[in-house]
Amino acid sequence: MASSSILLPGQPLPSNLTQPPLPQCGPGCYEFEGKILASIIGRPYRDGATVGVKGRDDGAAVPDVDAIVTGTVTRITAQQAHLNISTVNNRPVPESSEEFVGVVRIADIRLTERDKIKMGECFRLGDLVKARVLSLGDARSYYLSTAANELGVVSGTSEAGNPLIPASFQEMEDAITGRMERRKVAKPEGV
Numbered sequence: 001m002a003s004s005s006i007l008l009p010g011q012p013l014p015s016n017l018t019q020p021p022l023p024q025c026g027p028g029c030y031e032f033e034g035k036i037l038a039s040i041i042g043r044p045y046r047d048g049a050t051v052g053v054k055g056r057d058d059g060a061a062v063p064d065v066d067a068i069v070t071g072t073v074t075r076i077t078a079q080q081a082h083l084n085i086s087t088v089n090n091r092p093v094p095e096s097s098e099e100f101v102g103v104v105r106i107a108d109i110r111l112t113e114r115d116k117i118k119m120g121e122c123f124r125l126g127d128l129v130k131a132r133v134l135s136l137g138d139a140r141s142y143y144l145s146t147a148a149n150e151l152g153v154v155s156g157t158s159e160a161g162n163p164l165i166p167a168s169f170q171e172m173e174d175a176i177t178g179r180m181e182r183r184k185v186a187k188p189e190g191v
Helices: none
Strands: 029-032 035-038 042-047 050-055 068-076 080-088 101-105 128-135 142-145 152-155 164-166 171-174 180-182
Touching: 029 050, 068 101, 068 142, 080 128, 101 128, 152 164
Parallel strands: 101 142
Antiparallel strands: 029 035, 042 050, 068 080, 068 128, 080 101, 128 142, 128 152, 164 171, 171 180
């Protein structure tokens, strides 16, 4: 149950949301001298025995320039990989939301050795990829980049169907067979 009024920090939540017994404070509010006050600008709400204030940042996650996104590779061509974006800055994209598609072009995979890059050695269908939004692209997709050490394949499945473990910046290891597969890997642990 949400209220239509917008609260400023320090303002008390409406009495219809805080009737005794005093509810627990959720995100965006705090208790002071027996009253529940807003700690952010936003709309108050009650969810069972918890009240809170939903601010502007609690809305739908939408990709924007320089945002870090995570997505699953759904299509690969010789020049680009297409991703269905599932998180934006570690916030999930709501399922009811429109589908956000990102494209990693071959020139945006790495900063170095761009002339030696082969798309099939960087990404495979089903890989989970962490990337940065370069631009809003066209009406169909966002342009993404993995040209940083911390960006690239986060997890994937081997050709044998087993989970892959990062081994280096360019290889992942099949957890069962030990076989190495090439990928553009997000910064592996210990490297």
